[in-house]
Amino acid sequence: MSQPIDAGAMLGGRYQVTELVLTSADGDQVLSGIDQVLNRPVSILVGSTANASQLATSAREIATGERYAAVQVLDLGISEGNTYLVTNLAEPADLLDLVVQVDAPYVEPFYTDTLGTEIFGVTRSKEPARYEDDAEYYEDQRTQEEQRPSMLDRLPEISLNEKLNSIKGRFGRGKQTPPSVPPVLPAASVGSSTEQAPAVSASSPSAPAPAASSPTPAPRETPAATQATPTTPPAPTAPPVGQPAPKVTRMETTDHTEEPVVTSAAALAAAQKSRGINVDESGQRVASSFPVAAQSYSEPLQEDYEDEDEDEEAGEGRKKTTRLLVGALLCAVLVLAVVFAFNALGGRAPEPVASDSPTQSAPDTSGGSEPASESPSAAPVEPVVADLSRMVPGNQDLNAETDSTLSKAIDGNPASLYRSYSYTSPQFGGLASNMVLIAELEEVSDVTEIQLEGLNGTGGSFEIRVGETDDLSDAKMVSSGSFTGPTVSVPVSGENGAAAKGQYVFLNVTELPRRASGGNASRPYGLQIGEFRVS
Numbered sequence: 001m002s003q004p005i006d007a008g009a010m011l012g013g014r015y016q017v018t019e020l021v022l023t024s025a026d027g028d029q030v031l032s033g034i035d036q037v038l039n040r041p042v043s044i045l046v047g048s049t050a051n052a053s054q055l056a057t058s059a060r061e062i063a064t065g066e067r068y069a070a071v072q073v074l075d076l077g078i079s080e081g082n083t084y085l086v087t088n089l090a091e092p093a094d095l096l097d098l099v100v101q102v103d104a105p106y107v108e109p110f111y112t113d114t115l116g117t118e119i120f121g122v123t124r125s126k127e128p129a130r131y132e133d134d135a136e137y138y139e140d141q142r143t144q145e146e147q148r149p150s151m152l153d154r155l156p157e158i159s160l161n162e163k164l165n166s167i168k169g170r171f172g173r174g175k176q177t178p179p180s181v182p183p184v185l186p187a188a189s190v191g192s193s194t195e196q197a198p199a200v201s202a203s204s205p206s207a208p209a210p211a212a213s214s215p216t217p218a219p220r221e222t223p224a225a226t227q228a229t230p231t232t233p234p235a236p237t238a239p240p241v242g243q244p245a246p247k248v249t250r251m252e253t254t255d256h257t258e259e260p261v262v263t264s265a266a267a268l269a270a271a272q273k274s275r276g277i278n279v280d281e282s283g284q285r286v287a288s289s290f291p292v293a294a295q296s297y298s299e300p301l302q303e304d305y306e307d308e309d310e311d312e313e314a315g316e317g318r319k320k321t322t323r324l325l326v327g328a329l330l331c332a333v334l335v336l337a338v339v340f341a342f343n344a345l346g347g348r349a350p351e352p353v354a355s356d357s358p359t360q361s362a363p364d365t366s367g368g369s370e371p372a373s374e375s376p377s378a379a380p381v382e383p384v385v386a387d388l389s390r391m392v393p394g395n396q397d398l399n400a401e402t403d404s405t406l407s408k409a410i411d412g413n414p415a416s417l418y419r420s421y422s423y424t425s426p427q428f429g430g431l432a433s434n435m436v437l438i439a440e441l442e443e444v445s446d447v448t449e450i451q452l453e454g455l456n457g458t459g460g461s462f463e464i465r466v467g468e469t470d471d472l473s474d475a476k477m478v479s480s481g482s483f484t485g486p487t488v489s490v491p492v493s494g495e496n497g498a499a500a501k502g503q504y505v506f507l508n509v510t511e512l513p514r515r516a517s518g519g520n521a522s523r524p525y526g527l528q529i530g531e532f533r534v535s
Contacts, residue, residue: 003082005029005046007429007523010036011079015044015086018424018522020431022092026051028099030092032424034522035074042074043095045085051099052083058098059085070094380499383445383534385410391436391472398432410439414453414530422523426460426512435527436472437507439534444468446499447534450479450490450507454530457483460513464490466502475506483513483527505534 009017014036021030027048035042047055059076061067071094075086087095131137388406392398399420408416423429450464460483467475478492478500494500512525519526 003080005031005082007424011044011046011084011086012075012077015042015075015084016522017044019429024048024096024099026099028055028096030095032089033086035086041089043071043087043090045087045095045098047083047085047099054101055083055085055099062098069098071098380446381443383447383505384442385439385532385534386442387440388532389438389440391438392432393434393436395432398428399435406437409437409529409532412531416530417454418527418529420512420527422515422520422526423512424523424525426514426525428512429523433510435509437509437529437532438470439505439507439532440470441503441505441534444501444503446501447478447492447505448499449492449535450505451533451535452483452488452490452507452529452531453486453533454528455483455486455488455513456517456528457513457515457526459484459511460509460525460527461511463508463510464492465506465508466492466494466500467504467506468502470504472506472508475502475504476500507532 004023005011005017005020007017007019011017011033015033016036017031017033019032021032021043023029028051029046031044031046033042033044034040045055056076058067058069059073062069062071063073071087071090073085073087077084077086085095085098388410390399390403390406402418402420405418409418420435423431427433428435447466461480462483463477463480465472465475465477469475476494478494479490481488481490492500509527512527514524515526515528
């Protein structure tokens with residue numbers, strides 16, 4: 001890292017450094033200076049030890065046109081072991097780009113090899129890793145890619161019709177027609193009404209064999225509970241010789257696809273009795289066969305519903321009446337509150353009544369003069385400067401050698417001067433942002449004006465703050481101005497135009513003035529004060 005170069009130093013016997021602009025992390029310094037031969041401002045880049053070679057290379061490339069840059073190379077040299085480049089006035093970023101190598105090869109950080117050594121015990125190889133089965137691995141991948149379509153073709157086809165038929169069959173199992181059974185036939189239409197035909201069974205010895213064309217097996221004898229299921233009657237056969245034909249009642253149907261349904265009242269009654277249910281001759285259940293809760297159930301009368309409706313209407317009417325009464329009561333309370341508020345707050349005071357008695361109109365002066373004599377107006381306190389000090393935020397050592405002359409600015413003699421250092425720029429040469437002169441008063445006083453004498457400068461800027469402590473952040477800014485002229489008077493006022501109260505007065509110099517005469521041409525900015533008066 002190169003040694004820092006102070007303001008006023010000469011490089012190459014020609015270029016005078018006037019200001020340090022910035023210093024990079026690598027130690028490169030960007031300076032501003034003056035070409036003493038041509039009397040013009042220039043920018044100077046002093047490279048660090050590590051970047052000196054790159055700085056010289058970049059300067060030569062720009063001078064020969066091989067490299068484009070936003071700066072103009074004026075001179076290149078070495079002074080006291082430091083390589084410096086002189087250009088026209090340029091931005092610091094453009095100058096620092098010259099010490100950066102263009103298209104530099106990538107160098108892997110050292111810690112990657114170190115980490116590999118710590119983990120694996122050896123330095124990481126720079127060659128790509130190779131395996132013995134690489135060819136087999138990639139061949140398997142290629143084969144899988146080629147066989148992928150054929151695998152998709154071998155997937156089983158799904159038929160939508162088969163799936164629908166399967167679903168229909170699954171849900172239709174519970175609705176299949178049970179095997180046909182011989183119906184329980186009603187009483188014969190001829191003869192007694194209570195006469196019934198016996199159930200025909202295939203196992204009966206008197207029953208004839210079924211026809212050869214009917215493959216349906218003979219159904220088992222079924223109790224009367226299944227007599228409601230429609231079945232197909234067996235084909236009529238001739239009775240055996242010597243036996244009379246049974247009397248049966250057959251229901252005629254015109255549609256051969258539908259089966260006859262037993263509708264006889266006697267057959268229904270027999271079926272109900274076979275299941276243990278008490279029925280009468282017409283097939284209706286008797287009252288004793290119903291549950292106890294059903295026996296005592298009766299339909300509600302229409303009158304009961306009408307009574308309930310009337311009760312609901314009466315209740316709604318009472319609710320409406322209650323709401324109206326509550327609303328009227330609230331309105332009355334609101335009106336009374338408004339009247340009371342008007343009388344208590346908004347009403348006009350009664351006009352005074354004239355009186356003939358002279359004693360009532362005479363003012364009472366016995367006690368009126370006491371408060372006026374007890375609270376007289378406080379007299380303003382005249383400020384008296386007791387001491388003057390200096391503060392530079394961030395760089396207190398700047399101008400420290402001149403602190404011994406601060407008392408000359410408050411000794412009452414405008415001929416004795418306080419002077420600061422001179423700088424190349426009004427911002428203290430980039431070494432500080434501001435400088436504060438602190439005038440300490442003997443006590444808390446009323447400050448109305450600040451007067452600066454013997455300035456001998458133009459421009460610059462300052463602000464006046466007044467506070468009760470010596471902390472600048474707690475003080476209030478009351479005025480501001482510039483240093484133009486030999487004498488500057490600044491009026492000071494606090495809140496509502498009154499005098500500012502405090503024990504400390506701060507002259508915060510944010511920008512230095514240019515000295516009118518007697519200054520250094522290369523460093524023309526500085527502060528000079530003959531007398532700092534506070535009144």
